[in-house]
Amino acid sequence: MGEALVAGLINSGSAPSAICIADKRVERLSELQNKYRVTPSTIENIATDCDAILLVVKPQDMGALIETISPTIPATTLLVTFAAGKRSAFIEERVKPGTPVIRVMPNTPTLVGKGMAAISGGTHARESDIDFVTNFLASSGEVIVLAEELQDAVTATSGSxxxxxxxxxxxxxxxxxxxxxxxxxxxxxxxxxxxxxxxxxxxxxxxxxxxxxxxxxxxxxxxxxxxxxxxxxxxxxxxxxxxxxxxxxxxxx
Known part of the structure; x- marks a missing residue:
């Protein structure tokens, strides 16, 4: 899914060199760098390198990831979570007050440009944040904006x-x-x-x-x-x- 999102960002107009990626798997990081010409980073450093961070990890790994990066994330950085079941409040409680968070439930047809994604803004998400996420996700499928309380139903319908x-x-x-x-x-x-x-x-x-x-x-x-x-x-x-x-x-x- 992470690769599909990188492709979506590029297709929506982002310069590859402006996209920073981090992955614990060194071989995978090198593969994506060579394929898309994106900028490699580390999980520890990416928080200070980017204006928006896409959190593409398993739900059980989200807590540890946020703990690692939260000390260096400015409150103006947009955080976009793709972890099933993890509410925006889970992240908001672990980062600086006022940090904008958007929750996304995509699905695997995103990999072939036929995805369906539902996005929900957290407490501090701005309209410009919603527009940014909608724009790059639309390059790999359809997008709808829903209230976050409906995301579990979305997961059951289009996610799974x-x-x-x-x-x-x-x-x-x-x-x-x-x-x-x-x-x-x-x-x-x-x-x-x-x-x-x-x-x-x-x-x-x-x-x-x-x-x-x-x-x-x-x-x-x-x-x-x-x-x-x-x-x-x-x-x-x-x-x-x-x-x-x-x-x-x-x-x-």
Missing amino acids: GPAYFFYFVEEMIKGAIALGLSEAAATKLTIQTITGAAAMLNESGKSPTTLRENVTSPKGTTAAALETFYQANTGEIISAALKAARDRSQELA
Whole structure:
């Protein structure tokens, strides 16, 4: 995800040399420097080198990172957190009073320019901060601004959402193979079907309900398949899965 954000900053007009990156993995740092011509730094020094810092670490590592950099972060430096579940208040309480913080929940399709990101400003975030983050994230997908109390629901929907679709694709491929198709054929048929269906959702202007109904003939093959989903209470399972992800996001706060 960090690399996708670097690419997004460059695509939105930031000079590569003005982007400082730090990574505990020396090989990875060198790789990104060579690929994007960005400026390497250290976790200890980056706080004094930049006007905005993107915090792209696992939730459990955020506390230690903030403890390391907080002594040297000026109160005017924008901090942007990408850690699931970590509220802006978690960071605000550990840095200088008045420091602007923005919380972002992206997703992995950002890596191919099809991401979905939701951003929320903390107590001291300025409109210019929101605009800055929106601008560079928009270069790798869609962006919405939401109240922070909705971020756990966002995590459950778009943050974790790609994995739900990957799982569904996995199971469709397995099912198609069980019906006699080769793995190559099953994979191509399934992935292109998912890709085409997503394009229809984006481009047709029709609701998913309408699109589903349009392809479902009474007592036809699609109806038979959907009835299996209905009998298994698939809708309730999906709702329960989203709730579980939402609850876990709240636990990570």
